[in-house]
Amino acid sequence: MYQGILAVHSLLRWLILLFLIINIANSLVEANTPYTQKDKSWNLRLLIVAHLNLLTGLYQYIFGGKGLNYFTDKVAYPNFGHDVMANAVNRFWAVEHITGMIIAIIIITLTRRISMNDNIEPGPKNKKLAIMYIVAFVIILACIPWPFRFDGVPWFRGFGLN
Ligand code: HEM
Secondary structure, three states: OHHHHHHHHHHHHHHHHHHHHHHHHHHHOOOOOOOOHHHHHHHHHHHHHHHHHHHHHHHHHHHOOOOOHHHHOOOOOOOHHHHHHOOHHHHHHHHHHHHHHHHHHHHHHHHHHHHHOOOOOHHHHHHHHHHHHHHHHHHHHHHOOOOOOOOOOOOOOOOOOO
């Protein structure tokens, strides 16, 4: 089951990036026109996949070998500062990935509120949304364990592709 959830988590990354690009485009192209129902539904799709990855990620963080265990396994990591924080790979899994992604998901969640708020003028609203989507996009790009940074993490997991 863990491998299945990991494959879903890995795959959803591509959907999140795609939906972020669509939402960025929606808020930049025709920036002064009202935010339509179609735009709102793209915002909702992004919100759903981001929250799904939060759930699958939390599961992996708690039950897998790259998360809570860095804090609790005193045999493998007796000195947290030295064995986890001073090791770039361990620090990434223990702290950086979860923190960066949760911040990005909070930003995406806030865009939902703004996108639903009809009282903000189209221009400022689209500008605000574009900035938030772009910030979330950059954070997520920076916090993804890309195969060129991490051994054993494929571009696509599952479906016989790795
Ligand atoms: C936008 C949100 C997120 C994206 C795009 C994302 C992306 C990824 C990717 C691409 C991997 C590598 C998967 C593989 O090895 O094939 C990964 C692994 C992992 N992620 Fe995330 N992640 C996100 C959010 C989170 C969150 C919020 C958490 C924790 C609460 C989390 C915890 C983990 C853990 C523990 C692993 C390692 C799993 C393992 O190899 O056993 N992720 N993530």
